């Protein structure tokens with residue numbers, strides 16, 4: 001399978017008044033197309049910092065990230081933004097939906113940014129909402145949806161631009177365990193159906209059952 005994401009020798013050191021924090025300390029990993037990898041680790045293990053490096057939102061202190069075959073260090077800001085908006089989708093614990101927009105309008109946002117023509121936007125938004133089982137709720141605003149439904153809107157918005165990579169940081173953190181498990185199952189289905197690569201950070205070990213592979217992060221390092 002094609003490797004979509006590769007991290008090599010990644011380090012991220014934060015300099016704080018209290019001293020240096022090695023949040024990510026020599027991490028190497030690969031995620032391939034059609035693969036769901038779960039990144040597990042306790043609070044403070046470095047999961048968010050690692051995802052931020054892998055998604056090109058922050059630059060590593062050392063090491064390299066290759067996304068879709070491109071070394072992020074060689075890209076300028078504009079190229080990096082372009083790669084991020086076309087090839088990477090992110091899902092967070094706080095669903096990040098715009099409260100004044102309907103579910104469908106929220107899902108449409110990435111396509112507007114990419115200047116996709118209107119008719120195609122409508123078609124793709126409908127398909128993404130159908131994929132997460134929310135066709136009947138497309139006109140509702142986030143405040144009128146349950147937490148699990150809001151996260152499904154977040155997932156529809158993530159996949160609508162057909163990214164090569166989905167990065168999710170505690171996507172089930174605000175949900176009860178049953179709803180969280182359903183969201184994780186849905187992520188697994190989306191990965192299989194679309195062939196995208198997915199890396200999902202969570203401290204919930206029950207969710208790891210749905211992964212093709214589980215990585216354990218401890219004090220910024222991957223352990224076996």
Ligand SMILES: Nc1ncnc2c1ncn2[C@@H]1O[C@H](COP(=O)(O)OP(=O)(O)OP(=O)(O)O)[C@@H](O)[C@H]1O
Pocket residue numbers: 014015016021022023041042043044045046047048049050203
């Ligand atoms: N901007 C920053 N400045 C200084 N230290 C930071 C910064 N961001 C993160 N850290 C530190 O890096 C370490 C890893 O933090 P990170 O948020 O990546 O962990 P996490 O595994 O995502 O935790 P959680 O599950 O609680 O979100 C922690 O010790 C944290 O305090």
